[in-house]
Amino acid sequence: YKRVTVKSLIEMKQTGEKISMLTAYDYSMAKIVDAAQVDVILVGDSASNVIAGHETTLPITLDQMIYHASSVVRAAKRALVVVDIPFGSYQSDSKEALRSAIRIMKESGGHAVKVEGGEEIKDSVKRIIQAGIPVMGHLGLTPQSIYKFGTYTVRAKEEAEAEKLKRDAKMLEKIGCFALVLEKIPAQLAEEVAASLTIPVIGIGAGGGVDGQVLVVHDLLGMTHEFNPRFLRRYMNLYDEMGKAIGQYVDDVKSRDFPNESEQY
Numbered sequence: 001y002k003r004v005t006v007k008s009l010i011e012m013k014q015t016g017e018k019i020s021m022l023t024a025y026d027y028s029m030a031k032i033v034d035a036a037q038v039d040v041i042l043v044g045d046s047a048s049n050v051i052a053g054h055e056t057t058l059p060i061t062l063d064q065m066i067y068h069a070s071s072v073v074r075a076a077k078r079a080l081v082v083v084d085i086p087f088g089s090y091q092s093d094s095k096e097a098l099r100s101a102i103r104i105m106k107e108s109g110g111h112a113v114k115v116e117g118g119e120e121i122k123d124s125v126k127r128i129i130q131a132g133i134p135v136m137g138h139l140g141l142t143p144q145s146i147y148k149f150g151t152y153t154v155r156a157k158e159e160a161e162a163e164k165l166k167r168d169a170k171m172l173e174k175i176g177c178f179a180l181v182l183e184k185i186p187a188q189l190a191e192e193v194a195a196s197l198t199i200p201v202i203g204i205g206a207g208g209g210v211d212g213q214v215l216v217v218h219d220l221l222g223m224t225h226e227f228n229p230r231f232l233r234r235y236m237n238l239y240d241e242m243g244k245a246i247g248q249y250v251d252d253v254k255s256r257d258f259p260n261e262s263e264q265y
């Protein structure tokens, strides 16, 4: 396998090849995602929702993110593995931010980190990049700030917020971020930002005018079923499929159909 690197992502933007990115939080899923040639695996703090069942991404800890990331790293032979730094591990000061990023790199073996925000976290991003750790930015709907926004609705519809987002995007590129996620903002704004930057812009709910797409793998597979935003394309309905299979297993155990003669020693 030829490993995807931060360099290859920038080349993909230059040649116009769209970047595919998906989340994974564990070894078995990451194996499948990696074998399917997904370019970037994001160990998202969405694990807080999808895996741990919390309402927000705020509770997940740095130790928990490292556990998820190390499991994914063991599976990923080709994909670039990017790890979210969780809420509370980089906002207070840039030294703490660097310490958190270093722990992720050393203890999980991930290849890059992702942080949410712009001007507010500039010093932290700079310091992490200075240490040689690639940083992916994340603007627009930034779930770690959900209590500031109040809702998970589309961001940057108003001029002032759109202007700040454009400034933040430019700034993140200038200080050395290798890529940027834009979440749930108008497609036209996302396209404009992607066109104004040389680093790749990866969208979720940000339209097709960007350089790549990211989804939560459990959403794409239809394992989650209460989350139905417009931007989500479900490729399977695993919630129902898995429920049927597991229900069949229960029936087979109860009816003594399982195990049969050939399924025992």
Ligand code: KIV
Pocket (backbone or CB within 6 Å): 023, 042, 043, 044, 045, 046, 047, 084, 181, 183, 204, 214, 215, 216
């Ligand atoms: O945690 C996550 O899954 C993310 C993506 C939605 C970009 O940050």
Ligand code: NA
Pocket (backbone or CB within 6 Å): 044, 045, 046, 057, 084
């Ligand atoms: Na995230």
